[in-house]
Amino acid sequence: MNTAKDIHSVPSWIPPATRLVELHGDYGTTDFIMRRGGSLPKVVVAYESWGRLSQMHDNAVLVFTGLSPSAHACSSHEDPSPGWWEYMIGPGKPIDTDRFYVVCVNSLGSCFGTTGPSSINSKTGKRYCVDFPDLTIEDIAKAGHHAMQELGVDHLCAVVGASMGGMSSLAYALQYPDEVDYLVTISSACRSLPLAVAMRSIQREIVRCDPDWKDGLYEPSEEPKNGMTLARKIGLISYRAGEEWNQRFNRARVSPKFKGRSKFGIEFEVESYLDYNAHKFVDAFDANSYLYLSRAMDWFDVAEHGGSVNAGLAKIHSRKTLVIGVETDILFPVTQQEEIFNGIGKAGRNVEFIRLPSIKGHDSFLIDEENFAPAMSKFFSEIS
Amino acid sequence: MNTAKDIHSVPSWIPPATRLVELHGDYGTTDFIMRRGGSLPKVVVAYESWGRLSQMHDNAVLVFTGLSPSAHACSSHEDPSPGWWEYMIGPGKPIDTDRFYVVCVNSLGSCFGTTGPSSINSKTGKRYCVDFPDLTIEDIAKAGHHAMQELGVDHLCAVVGASMGGMSSLAYALQYPDEVDYLVTISSACRSLPLAVAMRSIQREIVRCDPDWKDGLYEPSEEPKNGMTLARKIGLISYRAGEEWNQRFNRARVSPKFKGRSKFGIEFEVESYLDYNAHKFVDAFDANSYLYLSRAMDWFDVAEHGGSVNAGLAKIHSRKTLVIGVETDILFPVTQQEEIFNGIGKAGRNVEFIRLPSIKGHDSFLIDEENFAPAMSKFFSEIS
Numbered sequence: 001m002n003t004a005k006d007i008h009s010v011p012s013w014i015p016p017a018t019r020l021v022e023l024h025g026d027y028g029t030t031d032f033i034m035r036r037g038g039s040l041p042k043v044v045v046a047y048e049s050w051g052r053l054s055q056m057h058d059n060a061v062l063v064f065t066g067l068s069p070s071a072h073a074c075s076s077h078e079d080p081s082p083g084w085w086e087y088m089i090g091p092g093k094p095i096d097t098d099r100f101y102v103v104c105v106n107s108l109g110s111c112f113g114t115t116g117p118s119s120i121n122s123k124t125g126k127r128y129c130v131d132f133p134d135l136t137i138e139d140i141a142k143a144g145h146h147a148m149q150e151l152g153v154d155h156l157c158a159v160v161g162a163s164m165g166g167m168s169s170l171a172y173a174l175q176y177p178d179e180v181d182y183l184v185t186i187s188s189a190c191r192s193l194p195l196a197v198a199m200r201s202i203q204r205e206i207v208r209c210d211p212d213w214k215d216g217l218y219e220p221s222e223e224p225k226n227g228m229t230l231a232r233k234i235g236l237i238s239y240r241a242g243e244e245w246n247q248r249f250n251r252a253r254v255s256p257k258f259k260g261r262s263k264f265g266i267e268f269e270v271e272s273y274l275d276y277n278a279h280k281f282v283d284a285f286d287a288n289s290y291l292y293l294s295r296a297m298d299w300f301d302v303a304e305h306g307g308s309v310n311a312g313l314a315k316i317h318s319r320k321t322l323v324i325g326v327e328t329d330i331l332f333p334v335t336q337q338e339e340i341f342n343g344i345g346k347a348g349r350n351v352e353f354i355r356l357p358s359i360k361g362h363d364s365f366l367i368d369e370e371n372f373a374p375a376m377s378k379f380f381s382e383i384s
Numbered sequence: 385m386n387t388a389k390d391i392h393s394v395p396s397w398i399p400p401a402t403r404l405v406e407l408h409g410d411y412g413t414t415d416f417i418m419r420r421g422g423s424l425p426k427v428v429v430a431y432e433s434w435g436r437l438s439q440m441h442d443n444a445v446l447v448f449t450g451l452s453p454s455a456h457a458c459s460s461h462e463d464p465s466p467g468w469w470e471y472m473i474g475p476g477k478p479i480d481t482d483r484f485y486v487v488c489v490n491s492l493g494s495c496f497g498t499t500g501p502s503s504i505n506s507k508t509g510k511r512y513c514v515d516f517p518d519l520t521i522e523d524i525a526k527a528g529h530h531a532m533q534e535l536g537v538d539h540l541c542a543v544v545g546a547s548m549g550g551m552s553s554l555a556y557a558l559q560y561p562d563e564v565d566y567l568v569t570i571s572s573a574c575r576s577l578p579l580a581v582a583m584r585s586i587q588r589e590i591v592r593c594d595p596d597w598k599d600g601l602y603e604p605s606e607e608p609k610n611g612m613t614l615a616r617k618i619g620l621i622s623y624r625a626g627e628e629w630n631q632r633f634n635r636a637r638v639s640p641k642f643k644g645r646s647k648f649g650i651e652f653e654v655e656s657y658l659d660y661n662a663h664k665f666v667d668a669f670d671a672n673s674y675l676y677l678s679r680a681m682d683w684f685d686v687a688e689h690g691g692s693v694n695a696g697l698a699k700i701h702s703r704k705t706l707v708i709g710v711e712t713d714i715l716f717p718v719t720q721q722e723e724i725f726n727g728i729g730k731a732g733r734n735v736e737f738i739r740l741p742s743i744k745g746h747d748s749f750l751i752d753e754e755n756f757a758p759a760m761s762k763f764f765s766e767i768s
Contacts, residue, residue, distance in 0.1 A: 130647055194629035194654035195621070201655045202617050204648050206590065209610050216647075226593050233586050234618065237579065242717065245578035251685065263514055263600075264588050264675050268682065270578035271585045291648050298652065301635065330714065333626065 013284050014113040015072035017079035018046045018106070023146040032143070036299075038133030042122045045147035046106040046113025047071050048079075050089060051097035053152065060153040061095055062144055063104040064161035064168035067235075067293050068285060070112035073104040087369040094376035100157065107168065108143035109135040109292045115143075117288035118220065128288075130216030135292040137164070137300040141171035145179070155179050157383065162186035162365040163332065164293065167300045170340070173316040174305045182383060183318040184376070186365050187329055189336040190302035190309045190343070196331050199238045200294045203231035207287050216288055224287050231290070232278040241328035241361030245270055302343075313343030320350040322379045324372070327355065329362040352379070397668050398497040399456035401463035402430045402490070407530040416527070420683075422517030426506045429531035430490040430497025431455050432463075434473060435481035437536065444537040445479055446528055447488040448545035448552035451619075451677050452669060454496035457488040471753040478760035484541065491552065492527035493519040493676045499527075501672035502604065512672075514600030519676040521548070521684040525555035529563070539563050541767065546570035546749040547716065548677065551684045554724070557700040558689045566767060567702040568760070570749050571713055573720040574686035574693045574727070580715050583622045584678045587615035591671050600672055608671050615674065616662040625712035625745030629654055686727075697727030704734040706763045708756070711739060713746040736763070 023043045025031040032043040048071045053060060063073055065084070074083035074090050089095045089102055106114040109132070117132040148156065159180050161169035166188020173183045189196075210227025212218055252269040259267055266272050302312035321344050325337025334355055341353035356371045358364035365372055407427045409415040416427040432455045437444060447457055449468070458467035458474050473479045473486055490498040493516070501516040532540065543564050545553035550572020557567045573580075594611025596602055636653040643651055650656050686696035705728050709721025718739055725737035740755045742748035749756055 191635060193626060194633045194635075194652070195626040197635075197652050198617075198621050198629070198654050198658055201650075201652070201658070202614065202621070205617075206614055208646070208648060209614065211595070230586065230590055230593065233582075233589075237582050237586070242577060242579040242714070245582070249578045251575060251578075251581075262592070264592060264679060266585075268578070268581050268585070270582050274582055274585070295648060330626070 013070070013111065014046060015048070015070050015079055015081075017048050017076050018071050018113050019048070020044050020046050020113055021147050021150045023143065023150060032146075034133045035136045035138045036134035040115060040133070043108065043115045043143060043146075044113070044119075045108070045115075045143050047103050047147060047151075048073065048076070048083075049101065049103045049151075050074060050076060051099070051101045053101040057153055058155065058157060059100050060148065060156050061100045061102045061158045061160060062148055062156050062172070063089070063095075063102060064140070064144060064159070064165035064172075065104065065107060066163035066165050067290075067297070068281065070110075071104045071106040073102075084366065087373060088376060094373050095160070095380055100380070101153075103148065103151065103153075105144045105147055107140045107164070107293065109140065109289055109296065111286035111289040116286065117216075117292055118286040127220075130288060132288070132292060135296045137167045137296050138171045138175060140168045140296065141175055144168065145172060145176055156181065158182035158184060158380075160184040160186075161188065163188060163362065164297055166332075167297065170302060170316075171300070173318055173321075174302065174312060177315055177317050181319050182379075183316065183321040184324070184379065185321070185340060186324040186372075187326055187332050187337070187362055188340070189300075189332045190313070190339055191300060192298050193333075193336070196238075197298045199234060199331065200298060203234050204291050204294055206231045206234070207291060213287060216291075218287070220286075223282070225282050228282040228285070228287050228290065229275075229278045232281045233274045236274055236277055238331045239361060239363040241330065241359055243328060243359045244361065247359070249273065309339065310343045310346055313340065314347035316344055316347075317349060320352070320379075322375075323351065323353045324365070324375060325353070325355055326358045326361065326364045328359055329364070331362045397454070397495065398430060399432070399454050399463055399465075401432050401460050402455050402497050403432070404428045404430050404497055405531050405534045407527065407534060416530075418517045419520045419522045420518035424499060424517065427492065427499045427527060427530075428497070428503075429492070429499075429527050431487050431531060431535075432457065432460070432467075433485065433487045433535075434458060434460060435483070435485045437485040441537055442539065442541060443484050444532065444540050445484045445486045445542045445544060446532055446540050446556070447473070447479075447486060448524070448528060448543070448549035448556075449488065449491060450547035450549050451674075451681070452665065454494075455488045455490040457486075468750065471757060472760060478757050479544070479764055484764070485537075487532065487535065487537075489528045489531055491524045491548070491677065493524065493673055493680065495670035495673040500670065501600075501676055502670040511604075514672060516672070516676060519680045521551045521680050522555045522559060524552045524680065525559055528552065529556060529560055540565065542566035542568065542764075544568040544570075545572065547572060547746065548681055550716075551681065554686060554700075555684070557702055557705075558686065558696060561699055561701050565703050566763075567700065567705040568708075568763065569705070569724060570708040570756075571710055571716050571721070571746055572724070573684075573716045574697070574723055575684060576682050577717075577720070580622075581682045583618060583715065584682060587618050588675050588678055590615045590618070591675060597671060600675075602671070604670075607666070609666050612666040612669070612671050612674065613659075613662045616665045617658045620658055620661055622715045623745060623747040625714065625743055627712060627743045628745065631743070633657065693723065694727045694730060697724065698731035700728055700731075701733060704736070704763075706759075707735065707737045708749070708759060709737070709739055710742045710745065710748045712743055713748070715746040
């Protein structure tokens with residue numbers, strides 16, 4: 001397998017241990033057909049992997065990410081920097097790389113090595129930008145599926161994802177029901193509800209209102225940073241929960257030396273926190289990727305796979321599904337986790353639901369090791 | 385009393401039945417001293433009133449508004465258009481104008497007739513814009529208090545407010561504890577928590593990022609409408625609740641003819657709803673007023689009136705206080721209503737708490753007549 005540098009010029013934001021794999025297309029062509037129309041003449045998927053594929057090729061675990069992370073889910077010899085799910089993946093960890101061959105893919109449409117709006121269209125020699133075709137969660141799942149095939153895996157032991165990654169995992173199990181044994185979906189949903197659509201719609205509008213967006217035709221060095229910063233702040237609000245911030249910030253003020261000179265500048269710690277984290281993100285994410293992935297989440301609807309949500313969920317026939325939800329999640333509320341659990345259960349399948357009291361909202365899976373690690377350890381240790 | 389037109393040139397957004405009263409200033413001057421420093425050389429307060437002041441001057445009810453409404457809380461012979469609290473105020477209604485002399489004031493710093501950033505500074509002959517001094521909820525309460533004095537009312541029967549208006553009512557009872565008999569605070573708070581500060585901070589930043597804001601020096605005809613529209617959409621999200629939108633919109637799409645041509649334009653009904661309501665608001669609200677009032681809410685803290693929230697609340701000694709909260713409110717969560725109730729109760733005062741199951745979130749008081757009208761009717765009917 002090649003490193004990123006072998007295949008094409010590497011944007012600075014591809015993590016060092018990330019590798020790229022070029023997919024075979026659909027129907028004997030190299031074209032990757034998109035669900036809502038259009039196709040991509042060539043798709044490359046960026047991934048990282050840990051552990052070794054067994055001789056039987058039966059120990060592969062595919063991890064889909066949320067909207068913003070790269071494939072660097074955990075550290076390795078080649079890239080010792082901590083990954084976005086460092087506590088979850090590794091030797092002796094809940095997803096134990098002494099037992100499993102774990103692959104994390106960067107989602108189709110994203111910007112950390114996988115083909116997306118910032119990639120060069122091989123047919124035109126230009127970046128796709130907003131000529132990238134409509135992107136769906138099902139396309140993301142398909143790109144992950146095809147990438148695993150390129151890596152020699154025709155059948156997954158498990159597919160795992162949280163947030164948008166949970167949707168991608170559901171889409172995987174819906175589209176390839178015979179090719180996966182176990183499914184884990186965390187803080188995800190069968191379909192986005194109006195509050196989540198509204199939260200994301202405003203983020204997209206803010207990016208599009210930034211004059212630097214230039215109808216999507218900005219140069220890579222001239223990203224619409226103002227719009228992206230503001231959008232990310234709204235995202236951050238939707239990812240966390242009030243109670244955590246009450247305990248962490250309460251009404252603390254920033255030191256006067258950090259206070260902006262502007263009359264309405266940063267004054268409370270929570271404002272400073274949002275500002276710091278939004279800027280950190282904006283420096284490493286493509287605006288058009290943000291728009292496409294965000295809209296893909298709005299569109300996702302399990303009901304498209306059978307006429308109703310329950311009919312869709314009935315198509316999933318993994319040996320066991322684990323559904324985890326968090327009580328303080330406002331973006332993918334716990335009632336939506338119950339909907340997945342109930343739907344799969346009604347179809348007579350083996351499904352477990354864990355309702356966690358984390359106070360950290362939607363993003364708990366990233367940070368609440370105390371609650372998530374034991375739940376995931378138990379599930380994976382029971383896989384024989 | 386004069387009509388708006390008698391006193392100064394009337395911006396088009398002063399409702400027809402609104403009257404203006406010029407305040408006497410503090411310490412024998414005409415200056416209105418502001419809590420955080422600075423002063424206003426002249427303050428005019430816009431108000432509407434319904435019912436008649438009794439001979440004993442003992443039946444006055446002062447209503448403070450939330451961030452965005454004018455003093456037009458209900459209709460009258462002079463202005464038959466429905467007010468923002470039409471179901472609550474009027475003959476035979478919960479706040480019965482056959483019994484009470486009801487006055488609603490436009491808040492200091494707002495833009496519907498009361499002095500605010502869009503007013504002319506009589507010392508310079510120019511609009512204040514961002515030279516308007518720091519505005520606090522206590523200043524808003526004081527302007528209401530002084531306005532009532534000009535109207536011949538030295539002692540209120542009751543002060544009432546919801547949302548920001550609830551904060552203003554609390555500030556009134558804190559600053560003039562001997563001059564009010566009954567207090568009603570709805571979906572309000574002793575102080576803003578980080579999630580509410582964050583929600584408002586982003587709205588302000590979006591307005592300030594609009595190039596048309598021009599550091600606050602825009603011409604009245606060239607308001608930063610893009611920024612205000614986006615900010616209002618975020619506001620609207622924080623004012624409502626997920627469950628209402630699930631029932632109302634679910635995943636309904638707009639008719640293709642209303643769908644924007646843009647790739648990321650309006651597609652879901654909830655997006656269309658936000659767009660319609662945000663534009664309606666923006667055409668009738670001054671951007672600098674929005675910034676000042678928004679920040680005033682962040683700053684408000686009952687603890688400033690005694691060292692702690694409870695010590696502050698102990699200063700309120702109305703005969704009875706009614707606290708109403710809504711379970712689905714994410715901006716001023718019901719736990720904050722309990723905080724008010726508990727604090728006043730601990731001080732040995734008569735206080736009642738009503739926890740409503742409305743699914744319409746923070747804005748329930750505007751629309752959930754079914755739950756709010758009986759609660760308010762009972763309280764006011766018991767005032768002898």
